Amino acid sequence: MSAEYDLRLYAVNDIVTPLAFDTLQDLGVSGRGSALLDALFTLQNEYQGLPLAGVLFLTDGANNTGTTESALLEDFALPVFTVGAGERSRYRDIQIAEKRVVNFAFLRSPVTVDFTLKSWGYQGTTVPVILKQGNQVVATTMVPIAQPEFTAPISFTFTPREIGTFSYAVETPLQVGEMIESNNRKEFSLHVIRDKIRILIVSGRPSWSYRFLRRALKSDPTIDLISFIILRTPSDVVNVPERQLSLIPFPTNRLFTRELGNFDLLIFDNFSYTFYFPLPYLEHIKRFVAEGGAFAMFGGDQSFGDGGYAQTPLEEILPVEMLPKPGGYAFLPGKMELTREGETHPITQITVDGEENRLLWEEMPVLKGFNRVLRVKPGAIVLGNYALAGKDQRFPLLVAMKYKKGRTLALLTDQTWRWNFEMVGKKKGNRHYLRFVRQMIRWLVKDPTFKQVQVLTSKETYQIGEEAEIRVRVFNNDFSPATDAVLTLTVKDTQAGVRELSPAPAAQPGEYVATYQPDHPGIFTVRAVARSRQARGSSPSFSDQILGSDETLFRMVQPQIEFENAAPGEALLRKMADLTGGRYFSATTPWQEIREEIRKRLAGKAEYRIVEERPLELRNTLWAFLALLSLFSLEWIIRRRGGLA
Template sequence: MMFKILELMGIETRGYDRLMVHFTGLKSPASLWICIGVIILFCISAYFMVKPLSGLRRKVFILALHFIALIFAISIFLEPSLRLAKTAKLKSPIYILIDSSESMKAKASADQSRIQNALNWLEKNHAYFDALKNDYEVRWFRFDEKATSLQANFLDMPKISPDGQQTQILESIYRLKSELGDKRLAGLVIISDGADRGELSQIGSEQNPREKAKQLKDMERRVQGLGKIYTVLVAEEAGMKDLAITSVQHDGYGFVKNPFVVVVKLKMIGEDVKEVPVQLYQGQKLVAGKSVKLENGKEQSVELEFIPDQVGRFLFRVEVPVYQDEASVENNQKVFPLTILRDRIRILYIAGNPSWDEKFLRRTLEKNPSVDLVSFYILREMYDNPEASEQELALIPFPTQELFQKELPNFDIVIFQNFFGRDYMSPSYLENLRDYVVDQGGALIYIGGPRAFIKDSFNFPLEQILPVDFSFGETNYQISRLSLRLTDAGALHPLTNLAGGELENKSLWQGIGVLENYNQVLRVKPDAVVLVEHTQSNPGTLIAVREVGKGRVLMIATDSFWRFRFEQEGQEGQTKYYQLFWERALRWLVKDPEMKNHSLSLFKDKYKPGEDINIYFNVQDRSYQPVSGATVSLKAVQAPEGCSPAEMPGEEIAPGKYQFKLNLNCPGGYKLQAIAEKEGLVAGTDEAVLAVEKDSQELQDLSIRKDLMELLARAGDGELLKIPDSPAKMKFPDINLEEIIGAKDIPVWNNWLTLTIFVLLFGIFWAVRRYYSLS
């Protein structure tokens, strides 16, 4: 009808099949606000205009004319035009989504994975999907946390890598719908194992019937406009079997010689297992194990407890056995790095007699909350005559046999202060002490005095591990006032670097005050490091350290070191340095990681596959001087089977600081070792551990969730299919989509006819108002 009127008006309409009204003035938001303001003013003026009139008919008649004129004026202001449009019919779109999450690489049968099962089904039904393309616009997507478009000819060579981090079916659908805008779909096909980790799984696990019904209704509302939803289950749970470690929980760090608990959660799918052995390894060493009974489909926890016997950072691995025909073997072990710290430092303190030096040091150690102190000092020597029988004496015998044959490995540090043990112990006990330091990694503090540094065959095992050789004189204990001087090595060493800067530190040691005595030594051993000297003798070694075998030794050749604290007692804030020295000494002796002179460090201990890893290697010599110009290399001493990275060189980025750049793709645990060499000698070596693991939780539970796929199909008024069902069961509607391929606008507001009507309307309105004597 309208087309004929337009033709009568001389407007060409051939080739157009749609007529629409278009308002150009609405393009500007300000136009709408102007129209609203005009309407409000007209309403107010209309009220006051008809108020003097009597009779309802008159008022209605005037108001009708008033609003007809108003609407016509607004219509002209909005610049209306008629739009003739030419349309073409479009194919109704169908989206096919294929699950590409990591769970899809699990076995669907003995010889192929779930993703391969899905792709084989698509290839087998190639003809159906080709026929579907004749009537519909078919688009292909892969999805995990979101949907990603695939090539239009995907079905010609179907290939998808199942490496997605998480299956989120509803979230992927909702994102697609938001991208569609007002566009509708004829249907949606979801090909998946249903192992959802997002909103759909939460709906499926909801126990409250009322809440679940509410969530299902909300899901039905949100999938409206997506057409019929068909779900295709890629595998059946019947016959599937998988044992998985779903999680490993533990504290961030443990303490040596204290029980540490690792909580392992397991799940078995497919069958009941009477006893499953769960084992915990530290490197290649089995440290804990327990068997647990599992029921099909139920998660079970087991606690593995062990007592760490070493301080450091280690790689731990939880393992369960791999059964025949499991869906995945990747979830049968889990690796994690763990730092083992010292809870308390156990110290055996033996003093030859009570003294001021012994008193100050013992009180300092007792105040340290991290120290567990066992101390002995000799009050009565062998040649003393108390003139009483042993039964009448309160002093206990010195338990040397128990200490040096049984308990010695349980101590972290042994302190000998002004002690010569020939009258109290067997020479073999000092051999035990030497072996404790050299072979077991123990530590020794040797402090001077009249009974110390005595050149005697009894002391030979002790002299072997100390930083100096003893003097041959009958007595090497000298009473003399002496001042201290910090060596170049002492200025950098963590034991004696007590103040901030180099000048402040040297000034601190020079201001300690005058000590009262020293022990004369013969010579300093080549591998020892002298930290503090005096000028009364040559060599004037006062404080020195040595690393011997696996252990460390600190020597102080005086028993007047207590004056370090005493001389500064009245100076505010200065007494802390005596305590700080001993705190640092203890930490260095027990090999605190922060005090290592060569250290391999990482920013974190867990990385994703393919993530860039920056590793830094700090190399210092025994004096803590940076070692520049060294040849450094990094190699893996432990790595997943078949994934060990090649040995690689490092780059020096600062004096003594080297960098390695690494990229590891295989999940698992790695133990890396860095070695620095200079002039044919090893300048430093250290190790670090890290774990490479995916963020994905897909392999923790490989259940086939048929129930969730049914829920989704029901919400979309579709049906659940199972491979190898025929896709011919899927029926999609034609939603009659059209596309405008041509248009012509005909303005109707700026011609003589519109202007004539506008003038006539306002003329009639004005005449009527004059007739009724209205203002």
């Protein structure tokens, strides 16, 4: 055809690119997709006013980006001849396509994700579709494929049980004869947050401490509070019917067996368990904390050793060892004095400025009693001591500790209500008491802002070729910046496995930075584990102590929508040809037949126009000069012989 037509060659993806014929064999896959219709209008505009005869398209018919309305071709001025690559009847593939996926969910609340399964050529087959979180199977469903070209909706409903960002995938096993492997799996990330902090309080008796604590928690809209207060004990002697003495029975079996896992925090406020439930229920609480829950015990004459908790499972998880016998509560005045750790810990940070914070705590009212304990456990942090009035004696008052995946706290007094009541009486308000309660709750339930290790990426999604920047912030147990932490930083993905990175200290104290540049798309999990580096001679219990860990995800993408649905698009190619006066050919049509049909349809449509004028200087064109000189010489000879010269 090159003898009859001036052929121009172009590659089409999401743009139109001119090609030389000798580079055709090196043509590879590129671009974000195929914009066939856009390409036709681009070429028409480029050759506007020139005698363009027609367009020949060799393509599989995928038009997955740009203009998708083929009816626009009715006004297209050129015949389009299409040669379809591939036969749709022989195409075999199964694809998982995303339909509706949320990117966040609430803790302990069901979430539904919707996908679509598309199949070509696997009628009569039943395939499993699996939802996974990492390598763990969350749910599975079976999909029977009924037709040669088949589409079925898929929905999974599950309940997240942990806070954080997690990687999920919906996948189906590769079937025999599939032409594309990469579209059998669809990954997505889910950020799980709390809708509310669920707290259960059990208080041993009505008290000012319970009243102000409950009021503080109820004033926080992010807290969902359930509280039980003991109005009488089984040993109380009364002369009225049972039904008139209790507003509601204490559902111990339901609370401490079936429902405990639905709470984030359990608080015992001056409460002794001995009258109400057996010792095995304390094992349930211990397990609840070990699996990530939080527990706090507040002081009083029915708490700690006086409540019978010495040598029980609760003593194992609390940060103090209790006196083995009752009588530990002391009615002695004193004030809370911050320790060095308490000066920087978020629980006791009632204001941002350190010096102002210290002065505010010194201003807090005197307390009138506290619980004595045997000792503070190794690894626990004393945030405040009970400094006896007029004496140089101090006892632990506010102590915090991590226990396995959870956190516990001991507040060894029932007098903190005075920080509210008496400060209001001095017309200084109760905002510092409220902040103390809120900070304490958020530290116990591991609010993300109170994590000792925080992993951050500069953005959630990167393009292939970009470098992901990873920053890690590390805090000591007292929440001072951990400038000499031992940090292990890893990146994991499904293709390359786990790789360890080498973070370097950043300009901000306690912050470390690393970069990672994957060469393939996917969801990547970044995990940081930080340990304290203790000076020689320090307590061995603190040596190599784990400060914490954190994970985050980032996505690396390489848009390749060609592989999302690669079935040959014969219908579109036929429509393109019909609307423009061209013709569709299958890939099996002999080239001679294609060539003759194109010649026949273009016959009589050839136009000749001056398409370019180029001025030439005669003196710079030797062959033209010699030709012209020869013509003049020949004329002169002829004229001379004829007697005309």
